[in-house]
Amino acid sequence: MIKKVGIVGFGQMGSGIAQVSAAAGYEVVACDVDDAAIQRGMGYITKSLDKAIERGKADAAFKEKVLNNIKGTTNLDELADRDIVCEAVVENMQVKQEIYRKLDSICQPSTILASNTSSLSIGDMAAVTNRRPLFVGLHFFNPVPIMKLVEVVRTLDTSDETYNAAFQFAESVGKTCVTAKDSPGFIANVLLVPYLLDAIRQYERGLATREDIDNAMMLGCGHPMGPLTLTDFIGLDTILYIADIMFEEFKDSHYAAPPLLRRMVNAGYLGKKTKRGFYDYTKK
Numbered sequence: 001m002i003k004k005v006g007i008v009g010f011g012q013m014g015s016g017i018a019q020v021s022a023a024a025g026y027e028v029v030a031c032d033v034d035d036a037a038i039q040r041g042m043g044y045i046t047k048s049l050d051k052a053i054e055r056g057k058a059d060a061a062f063k064e065k066v067l068n069n070i071k072g073t074t075n076l077d078e079l080a081d082r083d084i085v086c087e088a089v090v091e092n093m094q095v096k097q098e099i100y101r102k103l104d105s106i107c108q109p110s111t112i113l114a115s116n117t118s119s120l121s122i123g124d125m126a127a128v129t130n131r132r133p134l135f136v137g138l139h140f141f142n143p144v145p146i147m148k149l150v151e152v153v154r155t156l157d158t159s160d161e162t163y164n165a166a167f168q169f170a171e172s173v174g175k176t177c178v179t180a181k182d183s184p185g186f187i188a189n190v191l192l193v194p195y196l197l198d199a200i201r202q203y204e205r206g207l208a209t210r211e212d213i214d215n216a217m218m219l220g221c222g223h224p225m226g227p228l229t230l231t232d233f234i235g236l237d238t239i240l241y242i243a244d245i246m247f248e249e250f251k252d253s254h255y256a257a258p259p260l261l262r263r264m265v266n267a268g269y270l271g272k273k274t275k276r277g278f279y280d281y282t283k284k
Helices: 012-023 035-054 060-068 093-106 122-126 160-172 188-205 210-221 227-234 236-250 259-266
Strands: 004-008 027-031 070-073 084-087 112-115 135-140 149-154 176-181
Touching: 004 012, 012 027, 012 035, 012 060, 012 070, 012 135, 035 060, 035 070, 060 070, 084 093, 084 160, 093 112, 093 122, 112 122, 112 160, 122 135, 135 160, 149 160, 160 176, 188 210, 188 227, 188 236, 188 259, 210 227, 227 236, 236 259
Parallel strands: 004 027, 004 084, 027 070, 084 112, 112 135, 149 176
Antiparallel strands: 135 149
16 A cells, blocks of 8 residues: 655656645655755745645645655655655656666565656666566656646556556546556657647648647637647657657657757757747746
8 A cells, every 4th residue: 555655856747746645645755866956846846835825726734734745855765665656857768767776776675666757668667677567657747736637557567456556546646547558658648749740840831820820729629728839838859859759669750850840959949948939938
């Protein structure tokens, strides 16, 4: 039974997973590389909780409860007694595998290891450990406290017990779960990314303005956000990275990145996080 939760990587995703876990009553230990990263992560959580209070969705007592359930650390050894450890570091296989090698030797034999990757192979991460049956994907969506979906990803070796425990854990933090096999992009991104890439292609070809493309999909198809705005929100570099991984796997032109996307990423136009993508956010 899962009671103690570990988080590796305390950025926007990791802090979000920590927040919803703490809000559900779990005891959380979150690990990152230095004290500054821990402070940033706690800042993300505090800001999120303050917004919830402003909207009348939470109160000061709830905020205090959540924050008291989270401990930050720079020492992976403090995750030794966790029942599940969720990794949410940079989308780089080598970095993730090195973390899992360390966790495999640190954590108790029954600890479940889970990755929040949106595109990389869960099985390739599990392969560097001696606990393949205890390895699973738990793909939360950004922003974690708001988005309701979690993709639970089974590898060839994931045991039924591990899958069920991970599924129940995700449900217990307020999420609706879907199950996917270990294939690049899982369910959401394997369908979403080609749509975003096609929108960029049509913009590049001059079909319509960026505003008209976005408005057509919002008003004509009922999407809450247009594809170019959504690409800015996710990050152009993130979309390019996922597209390249899926194209390498499937060799399907639907996943081939448009030249415009690659040029924009190379120029540093990454979307909202750099204040410039398909739209200019410097004046907003």
